[in-house]
Amino acid sequence: MQIGSADYQTLVKRFSKNSRTAKNTLNAFWTGGLICILGQALLDLFDSQKHLTHDEAVAAVTVVLVLLSALATGAGLYKPVAKFAGAGTLIPVTGFANAVVSAGLEFRSEGLVTGLGIKLFTIAGPVIVYGSAASFIYGVILWIIKTLA
Amino acid sequence: MQYLLAFLIGGAICAAGQLLIDKTNLTPARILTGYVVIGVVLTGAGLYGPFVSFAGAGATVPILGFGYSLARGVEQAVERSGLLGAFMGGFTATSAGIAAAIIFAVAAALIFRPTRK
Amino acid sequence: MKRKKRGTILFSSPPSIIANAAVVGKTEGEGPLAAHFDAICQDDRFCEKTWEKAEASLQKQTLSTAIKKAGLSADDIDMLFSGDLLNQCVASGYCARDMRIPFFGLYGACSTMAEALTLAAVMTGGGYAERAAAVTSSHFCTAERQFRFPLEYGGQRTPTSQRTVTGCGAAILSRTRKPPYILCCTPGRVVDLGIKDINNMGAAMAPAACDTLVSFFSDTGLSPSSFDLILTGDLGAAGADLLLETAERAGISLRSNYDDCGRMIFDSRAQDTHSGGSGCGCSGAVICSYVLNQMRIGKIASVLFVGTGALMSPTVLNQKESIPCIAHAVYISNSTAFKGG
Known part of the structure; x- marks a missing residue:
């Protein structure tokens, strides 16, 4: 007797081990927190530079974190850490950088233009696409409010 | 104190992401995208700005902060240039981060090779 | 040869598997079956520039080993049934290019070894080939980049996920009467x-x-x-x-x-x-x-x-x-x- 699709889905749920959420969440918490402490130290450093505005200091922190992430990714260190840290290394801006840099390394073998150039944002692309789409909509709303006022 | 806040808040934002990974079928790419859009929405609602002054890097380093920068950029640009600002602001404010990702990625790809794990 | 109601093929003169060989990568070579493989390659690039060429090279090394163990040369093999996981089965195609054996490229995902053995057995058992080879390969790095993420991308796997094996198996089938x-x-x-x-x-x-x-x-x-x-x-x-x-x-x-x-x-x-x-x-x-x-x-x-x-x-x-x-x-x-x- 062949089992039906609905019955089988129930069976699969029963047989599939779940992720160890408590442990994963704790690891994500403290690794993500540590990256933010590093970010805070950098922010304090750049804030103390007279020629930078606060917004520019925030951007400078991002640039440094992206650089560190790129170096770690290139040296093959990011992946083993991320395997342990999960969202702790995914959610900070370092995770965004890792998605871009790892794609660059991977698809370099298909050429600088046809591989690297085309595939660079193969994972991180949606972040930019929907982030800027959302900010555009927000901008239009702001403009309408401003025009009406 | 600011460091403790950055640790706790930043850590909590990451832990929430981990719960989304483990408890839902959302892929990491969807979670990142969702975080950025939520960052824009919260900033637009006037909530994220005060949160950033409170949590510092704990609020700007997670990818929510990318959404915050996008929205802040749009606010300033619309103020300055009207509707055109809605097109310009997001990229202007995040240009450093995006350019850094592109430049360092190309540089890394020229120097390093992927290794087997 | 007899065919049963639900498709089973019974061979009236069963073909034999006269030789077999397996070559694997480093991680597989650290597993419980390490002692049984013909070779364990410490370099998963197999001295090639790309992962795809590495997999083709892995396949070639395995097939050559099997042919040598059978005491034959590539010219003695009438047909090659081989497959892998890559788009258009390129690892098999490049292996077959270098081996110069009449070639059928197969895609059956992870079932390909059974598919290749079936077809090679039908050809030899039915008398259409004196000797046929069944070969399948996969490579962790080629599969990751085609099906999942870049190698250096930091992600977590769920407990039910499986790891693609870097390895290749080759079997030589013949009309000779010798077990198995x-x-x-x-x-x-x-x-x-x-x-x-x-x-x-x-x-x-x-x-x-x-x-x-x-x-x-x-x-x-x-x-x-x-x-x-x-x-x-x-x-x-x-x-x-x-x-x-x-x-x-x-x-x-x-x-x-x-x-x-x-x-x-x-x-x-x-x-x-x-x-x-x-x-x-x-x-x-x-x-x-x-x-x-x-x-x-x-x-x-x-x-x-x-x-x-x-x-x-x-x-x-x-x-x-x-x-x-x-x-x-x-x-x-x-x-x-x-x-x-």
Whole structure:
């Protein structure tokens, strides 16, 4: 007797081990927190530079974190850490950088233009696409409010 | 104190992401995208700005902060240039981060090779 | 040659497997079956510039080893049935280009070893080829970049996910009468019970394995106890448990003599490979090393090998389609006497 699709889905749920959420969440918490402490130290450093505005200091922190992430990714260190840290290394801006840099390394073998150039944002692309789409909509709303006022 | 806040808040934002990974079928790419859009929405609602002054890097380093920068950029640009600002602001404010990702990625790809794990 | 109601092919003059070889990568070489492989390559690039060429090179090395072990040269092989996981089966294509053997490229995902053995057995058993080779390979790095993420991308795997094996298995079939023989084959039908999770392919494939087992036992009149070993490849730990359960419900009790190639090739706890190995190099390497070698020394006399494959692509999964799966059964025995009808 062949089992039906609905019955089988129930069976699969029963047989599939779940992720160890408590442990994963704790690891994500403290690794993500540590990256933010590093970010805070950098922010304090750049804030103390007279020629930078606060917004520019925030951007400078991002640039440094992206650089560190790129170096770690290139040296093959990011992946083993991320395997342990999960969202702790995914959610900070370092995770965004890792998605871009790892794609660059991977698809370099298909050429600088046809591989690297085309595939660079193969994972991180949606972040930019929907982030800027959302900010555009927000901008239009702001403009309408401003025009009406 | 600011460091403790950055640790706790930043850590909590990451832990929430981990719960989304483990408890839902959302892929990491969807979670990142969702975080950025939520960052824009919260900033637009006037909530994220005060949160950033409170949590510092704990609020700007997670990818929510990318959404915050996008929205802040749009606010300033619309103020300055009207509707055109809605097109310009997001990229202007995040240009450093995006350019850094592109430049360092190309540089890394020229120097390093992927290794087997 | 006889054909049964549900598709099983019984060979009136069963072809024999005269030689076999398996070459694997470093991680596989650290697993429980390490002692049985012909070679373990510490460099997963196989001295090539790209991962795709590395896999082609792995296939070539394995096939050459098998041909040499049979005491033959490439010219003596009439047909090559080979496959891999890559788009357009390029690893097999490049291997066949260099070997210059008449070539059929196969795609059956992880079931390809069973598919290749079936077709090679039909050609040799039917007298259309004196000798034929069945080869399958997979490579962790080529599979990651085609199906999942860049190698350096930091992500976590779920407990039900499987690790693609870097490995290759090659078997040379011949009309010569020398054990072990392929007595019969049951070609599978595609089964899809609606699983969409790419990280739980064992669950997607288990019903296909069950369906083919039902066909095999009803066509041959044999029972699971007729075999020293019933082997699926590669459901992994999660899928193997599901097969035991669904087979039990279909009236087939597999408990005592059952194992799965994906479970055997890694020590999942020590090697952190989650549910086990996958990829057509997994069952290929396990069958063409441990299993056939144990048969040659008489430790195992009869094996029912059920190769299972998930026939999906990232494109259709992104289109929210479920995963169609297939399983082919191959009965390998040291004796030509067919027990059952």
